[in-house]
Amino acid sequence: MKIDLTDTTASKINKALVRGRRAIGTPAVGMVLTMVIVTDEENAYDSVKAAEDASREHPSRTLVVIKRHARTPRERTSSRLDAEIRVGSEAGTGETVVLRTFGEVSDHADSVVLPLLLPDAPVVVWWPVDAPDNPAKDPLGMLAQRRITDMYAVEHPLDALEARVRSYAPGDTDLAWTRLTPWRSMLAAALDQARVRITSATVESEAENPSAELLARWLEARLGVPADRVVTAGPVVTAVRLGTADGEIVIDRPEGPLATLTLPGQPPRTLALKVRPTSELIAEELRRLDADEMYAIALRGEGTKENV
CATH class of the missing domain: 3.30.1330 (60s Ribosomal Protein L30; Chain: A;)
Structure with a gap:
């Protein structure tokens, strides 16, 4: 089931989610975490597909944040939030909300996401492309216990790796590491x-x-x-x-x-x-939400001599 909302609010989105679950006969849900995907239109489809496939192992609420670039003077001064809600078979074993932000809302996406997080459940933020230089200090990253980036998706991956070394915080990980x-x-x-x-x-x-x-x-x-x-x-x-x-x-x-x-x-x-496909990599990352000490060791090249 799909529900489209134009020029909406987080409160209206929450109410639409409840209506959608009731309409398909599943008012009670057993989701275990919130996955926040921060991406662009070009990469949104593949990212959402990977997250929904991973949700078959980890039922989750997936919030997709797409910050739309202003194309006209009016869009640059206006502020708007559109939402596309998917529940039931349209969203794997959880539910998906695609959030498109315009104008000033794009600068405060965390205030849109915060009311939509599942209560008392872990939060994972994934940037398939264009990750911030310091994920742990990003407003959306600060909401999460786990922050996933992908150095393989950038133009200069080894430069991105050095940036990850400088900004590493417990909870950070990267799909370049998961692939190993x-x-x-x-x-x-x-x-x-x-x-x-x-x-x-x-x-x-x-x-x-x-x-x-x-x-x-x-x-x-x-x-x-x-x-x-x-x-x-x-x-x-x-x-x-x-x-x-x-x-x-x-x-x-x-x-x-x-x-x-x-x-x-x-x-x-x-x-x-x-x-392995991206869905398998994401599913692996969702199996553990604590700090990945081995990733930190690999980033910094620090450790003691011992068998692998």
Whole structure:
């Protein structure tokens, strides 16, 4: 079910949500969090689709904030809020409210979002593109326990990474880091099997890949060895090589969903290592809302030498 409201208020939106749930016969809802997506029109569809797919695992109220740029003098001086409400099958297992702000309302989007947050439930803010330099200090970010950015979506991702280092606060995370979860799990399992001392590390990837840089920094921090960065054709991270006295530990994924794991003195093994869609990345981030200490370590390249 869809409800469109023009030149509306947060109070009217809340009342429309109640009417919508009653109309479809589900006045009581079991949503566990509020997801706030701050995006533009171009990226709104894909972002909402990913959040609604993730809501099948984490039922949520999704608030999509789209700040519309003024095109005429009248729009620059006017202030307006339009809303599109989706409940039932239109919104995954939760409900979605698309908020389009015009004029001065765009400068105070937090005052629009605040009355629409689920009571006594965690808040997650996700910027698919154009994240603020300091998410924790952003007015919308200050409402959240978890703040998600994506360095892969910016023009200069390694510059964005350094900005994240300077502004990091507990609760910050980035999808460039989330994409590494299968790699980190496989590396940890490989080191558990090999039980050898690591003497060097190499991360291979396409140029300017923020996930590869985070992975290299994480290996340096956790293993206490320098990690070389090698540029390949991609896509994304293509291989990790760990040097030992007995030979290399290698996870190689030049393309496709399969990787090859090679341990010293053992035959190669084929493992599943696909590039995951955004919905799976968001669903993973919503499983934990506490501070991600490993992300902080990877950002700063700090830590003590130990097995991954």
